[in-house]
Amino acid sequence: MSQALEQLREHLATIRDLNHAAGLLSWDQRTQMPRGGASTRAEQLATISRISHELFTGEKTLKLLDAINVADLPPDSDEARLISHTRYNYERSTKLPAEFIAKQSRVRALAGNVWEDARAKSDFAMFQPHLETIVDMVREQAELLGYDEHPYDALLNSYERGLTTNQAIALFDELKAGTVPLALKIAAMGDDGRDAPLHGNYPEALQEEFGKKVTVRYGYDWNRGRQDRSTHPFCTNFGRDDVRITTRFNPNWLAPALFGTLHETGHALYEQNIKPELNRTPLGRGTSLGVHESQSRMWENIVGRSRPFWEFFYGDLQATFPEPLVNVDLEKFYRAVNTVKPSLIRVEADELTYNLHILLRMELEIALLEGKLKVADLPEAWNAKMQTYLGITPANDAEGVLQDIHWSGMMFGYFPTYTIGNVLSVQLFDTAVAKHPEIWDEMRRGEFGTLLGWMRENILQHGSKFLPNELIKRATGRPMDAAPYVKYLQTKFGELY
Amino acid sequence: MSQALEQLREHLATIRDLNHAAGLLSWDQRTQMPRGGASTRAEQLATISRISHELFTGEKTLKLLDAINVADLPPDSDEARLISHTRYNYERSTKLPAEFIAKQSRVRALAGNVWEDARAKSDFAMFQPHLETIVDMVREQAELLGYDEHPYDALLNSYERGLTTNQAIALFDELKAGTVPLALKIAAMGDDGRDAPLHGNYPEALQEEFGKKVTVRYGYDWNRGRQDRSTHPFCTNFGRDDVRITTRFNPNWLAPALFGTLHETGHALYEQNIKPELNRTPLGRGTSLGVHESQSRMWENIVGRSRPFWEFFYGDLQATFPEPLVNVDLEKFYRAVNTVKPSLIRVEADELTYNLHILLRMELEIALLEGKLKVADLPEAWNAKMQTYLGITPANDAEGVLQDIHWSGMMFGYFPTYTIGNVLSVQLFDTAVAKHPEIWDEMRRGEFGTLLGWMRENILQHGSKFLPNELIKRATGRPMDAAPYVKYLQTKFGELY
Structure with a gap:
């Protein structure tokens, strides 16, 4: 043997x-x-x-x-x-026959091209027949893969093994109840321009240098990583000893590159901290998209948009970018990086409203899969939900139903993992802090070793050895739980608005 | 079928x-x-x-x-x-059994590490036992591969299919007779410092920009290529539509990066101009190292160190680097880039003496293979030949017998292809000019389309479809011939010295 x-x-x-x-x-x-x-x-x-x-x-x-x-x-x-x-x-x-996979490749390649065109022209009708084929194939895929309760289970499991549709729905119900009223209240207040300090003269090279400083303090090992530019930021790796991130810079807007860098660094820290014994094995990678996202969101948001973090870094940031920040004090800056502004585009969404974008997509995916919603009626359903959850309506389909690449790539069941990540980020962070209350003080000193150490010990080192549910239970003593996340959002944004 | x-x-x-x-x-x-x-x-x-x-x-x-x-x-x-x-x-x-290949990998990996150390410490004795193993294995390899006349034929054929030891020896005899006296005469004249203009303040970014301008005029397609930095410059490709070069810059010395760029661009032009039908086939690459080197050496030396070339480019170069070049006229610069200075290190050698470095190595390889020379006696033999051909003697083995990586990599039979490249570069260039005398005038206008066009038509497009001998005969009407190259060297350097 x-x-x-x-x-x-x-x-x-x-x-x-x-x-x-x-x-x-x-x-x-x-x-x-x-x-x-x-x-x-x-x-x-x-x-x-x-x-x-x-x-x-x-x-x-x-x-x-x-x-x-x-x-x-x-x-x-x-x-x-x-x-x-x-x-x-x-x-x-x-379980997927070769013909199905071949057809899938063809349909995706074609649909991807058409989607790009359709988005550019904001013309949903162009994309509609392709999406109809895709929904049919997704349904077939679910049957081929098999499931216990709901066909969507089979799709969710491609990205988050063990997650069920019922679990996901219950989780989003809790989030909906806990955050939609606050989001709508803030939307009704209108834009008070508090994010203005983030716009201005932010030279690219200085942004890169500052971001690098933070990642070094986070513990990203540059001897086993590098940073490049790409249109869409991502993290990729070729083993635990070569984990790379990419960033997109905007010289007039600080937020995307800075928080994008912290986000991708969170993913990178996961891969760099998997134990060496798992290298070159299929276990040598993060266990699921949701758990991966818990790390990126934690380092981006819970840490990177916190007061203690900025108590340490703000002086340096201000010195690096005196022009836009000279008259901005720490508190004002803290409020800027935590601006809530209901927006049409998911990837630009703030912490509070982000999950509502995901909720909307998940509900539409399930309705399409169940046949309760026709592809032809999708734009209208999209716009209605945007109004219900975020209080705004897209002016056209490019900034509405056509904005994401996922559906053209047949990636149904993917979106919920973004929110799973958010939920887990707080559950894990709270557990680490309960065990090591000094984490907050360390953060004020620009130190993150205890936090990273706890994550390494309980999550990162294991790679895919444990299933997501099992891993979370081992680390926090209980299954995935949305309550801490809802409380985090209510406390943080209740104070800010 | x-x-x-x-x-x-x-x-x-x-x-x-x-x-x-x-x-x-x-x-x-x-x-x-x-x-x-x-x-x-x-x-x-x-x-x-x-x-x-x-x-x-x-x-x-x-x-x-x-x-x-x-x-x-x-x-x-x-x-x-x-x-x-x-x-x-x-x-x-x-023909090579799996065990032989496995042993080869192990021996090379180990010898490579030892060689690096040995060179750093200038300690040939460290490397000697490894080189002895290598010589034994190279002999075995020749027997396994088989040959008609001389075991060295089998090795030459790894890099230059069809080339025989007798052919190579005859070629080098002609070169020896035609160039050693001139090289020794120049060596005896001593260094007159004519290469001084190449040393000075040459900012890296400006070097890169100037080099790029030349490569664009040469016809390197940047839409199918890119340039990066590396310790040792090289050209590589992943199909004809992605052909990359690398360069090493020295901010105080113009020559290495500029002529290195032109050299690698010559290699790149070969790969970029192979006909698309050969893409993804084994014929879709240059036919041999020698023919490849003919292109790199032609664009580097025959073109890039010629008066017509600099008549076009020198004004721009002088404007780009006013500090080191303000008092240097075109003729003085032309003489600087064609300085002949017998040197100990092959990769720094000038056009005239370069082949003598190769000659020395080939003679030593053959003697080792034939058993006429013992590895233990190699340093002494090396130094003696340096004195005979170049009139100088290394102070230590690091700048002598230990300078090249090739032997630690078991690459016997590789060196002669550098000189084959030089020989073919002139034979091909002369043929192109005989057919299209306007090539010189075009060069004075910074145009290279006719030259590249002739090369594409007669050499490049065919990839590996024809064997080197056959290709050269088809292109020039006769087999490889050292006479034009000897004449080129004698004329050029006879005038300059």
Whole structure:
């Protein structure tokens, strides 16, 4: 058996290497590649992905899995978890027939192009037939993957293993009850211009330098990372020792690059702190999108938009950007970075209203999947929900139903993980602080070692060894719970507005 | 048969994609990767190379080759050449047993590390036992690969298919007779300091900008390329539509980055101008190291160090770098960039003495291979030849026998391709000018389209479709010939000294 285990490890390491190579091809495509390289790069990516997929779904994987009796292994050992994780993914990957996957690739590629055009022209009708095909295929996908209660479960599980539709709905109900009234109240107050200090002369190079200083204090290891520019910021990695972030700078607006950097650094800290033993195994990555997002949102928002954080960093920031900040005191700046302003675009949303954008999308996805909503009626349903939850209505579909790339990529069930991340960020942070109350004081001194240390010990180091539910319960003593997050939002924004 | 051909193409395209992915992993390693990523990157590279090698040497390749009757195809068709090229490489690749290749990897990795240390400490004795193993293995490799006349033929053919030891010796004899007396005469004259204008305040960003302007005029397509920094300059590509160069800048010395850029651009022009039909096939790359080097050396030296070139560019250069160049006229600058100064280090050698460095190495490689020279006696033999050909003697082994990486990498037979490149550069350039005498006038106007066009038509577009000998004969009407190159050197440097 130990020989089969060794062979399985080697087999999976090969697949992991291929996936990391594909990751580098993508990173390069988005940050370095000359434009002319696009079509050849697509071929290279397709080849690597195909070989990796063939290796993983091939009979060798099953044969090696079958040769190992997982019951002989301690249930919490890395080995036992590697095997159950691999078997789950193997079984899942063999549920979608090759023809379905091929069709999916074609439909996504075409729909992606059409979506870009449609958004540019704000013309939903162009995109509608493609989205209809996609909804049909998503329904088929759910049936192929299988589920216990609701077809949406199957989709959620692609991104957040173990999450059920009922769980997600209950969570959003709690959020809705706890935050919509506050969001609508703030919307009714109108814009008081408190975010003005964030706009002004913010030279790109200085933004980059300041952001880097913060990430160093957060604990991002630049010897195992780097930062580049890209149109859409992201974090990617090729093993725990090469974890890269990207940023988009606006020389007249501080917020996107600064908080974008802190956000991506949160993702990077997860990957850099996975224990080395899991490198080159399928467990050597964050356990789910939601748990990943808990880290990015924590370092971006709970830490990066807190008073203690800015008590330490604001003097330096003010000295770095005297022109826009000379007459802005700490409190005024703190209020600026925590401006709540109901907006049409999800990626620009503040902490309080962000989840309402997600809620809206999840409800629409479920209605489409259940056939209760027709694709043709989607723009109208979108606009109605925007009015209900945020008190505003898009002027056109480009800033409404066409704004996100996800649906053209057939990524139904993805959106909720953003909110799961928010919910978990507070649950985890509160637990860390309860255990180590000195975290706040450290923050005032620009130190984050205790916080990162607790996260490393309880979350990060384990990679995908534990399922999200199990990991959260181990770390906090209870399942995912929206209450701390609702309380955090009410306290923070109740005071600010 | 056409189905087998289609399958073979697809099979080879997959392998090509893998090799290009490995190429990107290497490029990234040398230009972008954070230091911490080194060991994981090594694993990724090993995995991709192993899969590519297994696919190519596997039975599928042979089965598909055997299913195609090459005699049915027009002998000069891309298809016929693809098949004969593939069969040759297949047969060659299966001649080295897996154990030999594995041992080779281990010995190279270890010897590479030891060589670095040995060079740093100028301690040949440290490196000696490793080089002894390497010489033994190189001898074994030659026997495994097979040869008609001389074991060195087998090694030369790894880099320059069709080249024989006798041919190489005859070529170097001609060069020796034609250039050693001139080189020794110049050495005896002593250094008159004529290269002084190249040293001074040359800000890096301005060097980069000026170099870029030249490459644009050369015809390097920046939409399908980019330039980065690396310790050792190189050119790499991932298909004809993504061909990248790297450069090393010295802010106090113009020559290395400028001529390095022109050199790598020559390599890049080759790859960018291969006809698109050969993309993703094994023919879609330069046909040999020597022919590749003919392009880099032509654009670097014959063009880039010529009077007509500088008649066009010098005004701009002087305006860009007024401080070091204000009192330097065109003729003085032209003489500076063509300084001949016998030096100890090959990579810093001028046009005239460069080949003598190569000659020395080739003679030593042959003597080692034949057993006429013992590794222990190598430093002494090296120093003696330096005195004979260049009139100087290294003060230590770091600037002598330990200076090159090649032997630690088991790359015997590689060095001669540098000189082949020089020889071919003049033979090809002269042919182009004989056909299109306007090339010189165009150069004076900063135009290079006719020269590049002739090269594209006769050399570049064909990729590896024709063997080097055949390609040169088709392009120039005769086999490789050192006479034009000797004449070029004698004329140019006879006038200058």
